[in-house]
Amino acid sequence: MIEFLSKKLEWLDVEYWFTVFNDWSLIYLIIPFFIIELIRYKFQGRLNKDLIFDSVANVLTFGAFYVIEIIIGILFATKLYFWVYANFSLPHLPLNWATVICCVLLADFAYYWEHRMMHRIGIGWATHTVHHSSPHFNMSVAYRFGPLDAVFPLFFSIPIVMLGFDPILVLLSELFVQSFQAILHTEVIKKLPGPIEFIFNTPSHHRVHHGSNRQYWDKNYAGILIIWDRMLGTFEPEVEEVKYGISEPINSNNPFTVFFHGLQRLSLKMTRVKGIFNKILVFIKPPDWRPK
Amino acid sequence: MKSLKLISLSAIIILILGGIPHLIAYGDLTDNVINTEGDIIEEVSSSDTVEVLKVEQSSPYAPLLGKWKVSWDSEEIKGSAIYQIKEVGETIKGFSVKLFDEHEQSMNDNTHVFTLKSFKDKKGKGIYKLDYEGEGYEIPCKIELITPNQLKVSYDYYGYADTEIWNRVK
Numbered sequence: 001m002i003e004f005l006s007k008k009l010e011w012l013d014v015e016y017w018f019t020v021f022n023d024w025s026l027i028y029l030i031i032p033f034f035i036i037e038l039i040r041y042k043f044q045g046r047l048n049k050d051l052i053f054d055s056v057a058n059v060l061t062f063g064a065f066y067v068i069e070i071i072i073g074i075l076f077a078t079k080l081y082f083w084v085y086a087n088f089s090l091p092h093l094p095l096n097w098a099t100v101i102c103c104v105l106l107a108d109f110a111y112y113w114e115h116r117m118m119h120r121i122g123i124g125w126a127t128h129t130v131h132h133s134s135p136h137f138n139m140s141v142a143y144r145f146g147p148l149d150a151v152f153p154l155f156f157s158i159p160i161v162m163l164g165f166d167p168i169l170v171l172l173s174e175l176f177v178q179s180f181q182a183i184l185h186t187e188v189i190k191k192l193p194g195p196i197e198f199i200f201n202t203p204s205h206h207r208v209h210h211g212s213n214r215q216y217w218d219k220n221y222a223g224i225l226i227i228w229d230r231m232l233g234t235f236e237p238e239v240e241e242v243k244y245g246i247s248e249p250i251n252s253n254n255p256f257t258v259f260f261h262g263l264q265r266l267s268l269k270m271t272r273v274k275g276i277f278n279k280i281l282v283f284i285k286p287p288d289w290r291p292k
Numbered sequence: 293m294k295s296l297k298l299i300s301l302s303a304i305i306i307l308i309l310g311g312i313p314h315l316i317a318y319g320d321l322t323d324n325v326i327n328t329e330g331d332i333i334e335e336v337s338s339s340d341t342v343e344v345l346k347v348e349q350s351s352p353y354a355p356l357l358g359k360w361k362v363s364w365d366s367e368e369i370k371g372s373a374i375y376q377i378k379e380v381g382e383t384i385k386g387f388s389v390k391l392f393d394e395h396e397q398s399m400n401d402n403t404h405v406f407t408l409k410s411f412k413d414k415k416g417k418g419i420y421k422l423d424y425e426g427e428g429y430e431i432p433c434k435i436e437l438i439t440p441n442q443l444k445v446s447y448d449y450y451g452y453a454d455t456e457i458w459n460r461v462k
C-alpha cells in the first residue's frame with residue numbers, strides 16, 4: 001500500500017488523466033447527458049421556450065465567468081500561487097499517488113467550505129445566487145456561474161499550496177472537483193445504491209442543494225464527498241419533491257439580468273440599510289440578515 | 293453546530309490529509325538515499341552510449357540534430373545555454389550542455405531538457421523541461437524550424453506563454 005502510494009508519478013501522466021476527466025468529460029459525459037435530458041423533457045411535455053432560453057443563458061454566463069477567470073488567472077492568481085509556494089510553503093511534496101489523492105480530497109474539503117461561505121456571506125451569495133437562480137435542473141445549470149465565482153476559490157486553495165502541494169496540481173484538483181460536481185446536475189438519475197449515496201455526493205443530494213423548499217436551504221454543500229456534510233451538520237436527504245430555484249425568483253432569462261442580479265440585489269440592500277457599519281455587515285452577514 | 297466543534301473537526305481533517313503525503317514523502321526520502329546513487333550511474337552510462345551512436349544524415353530528424361544556443365533576458369532569468377539535440381536510442385532528446393550567466397561566465401552541464409514527440413514538414417511537438425521557482429515542469433511545446441539555423445520553440449502553460457529562438461552553433 002505504502003509502496004503504491006509513494007510510487008513516483010510523471011507530471012505528464014497526471015496532467016493527462018486530469019485532462020481526460022476535467023476537459024474531455026464535456027464531450028463524453030455532459031453533452032450526451034444533456035441531449036438525453038432534452039429528449040426526456042420532450043417526452044414529458046416540459047420542453048418549452050423558457051427551458052431553452054434558460055439553457056442558453058446558462059452557457060452565456062459560463063462564457064463571461066470563463067473570461068473573468070482567465071483574466072484573474074493571468075493577472076495574478078497563478079503568480080500568487082507560485083509566490084506562496086516558493087516563500088510560504090511546507091517542504092514541497094513529491095508527485096506520487098498519496099500527494100495526488102490527498103490534494104484532490106483537500107480540494108474537495110476546501111470546496112465544501114468555500115461553497116458554504118458563498119451561501120452564508122452576503123457578497124458570496126451575491127455571486128453564487130446566479131447558479132441557484134434557475135428554476136430548472138439539468139447539465140446546463142452546472143455551467144451557470146456568477147461574476148465573482150472565480151474569486152472565492154482563491155482564498156481556499158492558497159492554504160493547500162502552503163501545505164506543500166504544487167500549485168498546478170491544486171488547480172487541476174479544483175477543476176476535478178468542479179467537473180465531478182457538474183455531472184450531478186440532473187433529474188435523470190434518481191437514487192444510487194446505498195453505500196454510494198452514503199459516501200459520495202450524488203444527483204439526489206445535489207437536487208436538495210438546489211431546492212427552494214425551506215428544509216433544503218443551505219444543505220449539501222459537498223463537491224465529491226457528501227461525508228463532509230454529514231460530519232459538519234449540513235446534510236439533508238431528498239424526501240419531498242424538490243422545487244428548484246431561489247426564494248425570490250428572478251423570472252428572467254436575460255443573460256445580463258441572470259449574471260448580475262445578485263450584485264444588483266446586494267447593492268440595493270446596501271443603499272437601503274442605514275449606517276456605514278450596517279452597510280459593511282450586509283457584505284459579510286448571511287444573505288437573509290436584516291439590521292435590528 | 294458550535295463553531296468550535298466545526299473548527300476543530302476541520303483542523304483534524306486538514307491535518308490528516310496534509311500530513312499523510314508528508315509522512316510518505318519523508319519515509320520515501322530515508323529509504324532512497326542509496327537509490328539516488330544508482331540513478332546517477334544510470335544517467336551517466338546512458339549519455340555515454342549517446343556519443344557512440346552514429347547519427348544518420350538520412351534521418352528525418354537530422355535538421356534538428358546538433359548544438360543550439362538559447363538566450364534569456366527577462367526578470368526571472370538572464371543568461372544563455374547551449375543545448376545539444378541528439379538521437380538517444382529511438383528518441384530525439386535535447387540536453388543542456390553549457391550554461392552562461394549574464395556576464396558570459398560558463399559552466400558545463402548535462403541536463404535532459406527536451407524530448408521530441410513529433411516532427412514533420414519543419415514543424416513538430418515536444419516536451420520542454422523547465423524550472424520555475426525551483427520546481428521542474430514538463431511542458432508541452434511546439435517547435436518550428438524557421439531557417440536551417442533557427443528553431444522556434446513556443447509554449448503556453450497555464451498562462452505562462454513564451455517563445456524562444458534557438459540559434460544553431462557550429
Ligand SMILES: [Zn+2]
Pocket residue numbers: 115119128132209
Ligand atoms: Zn450552492
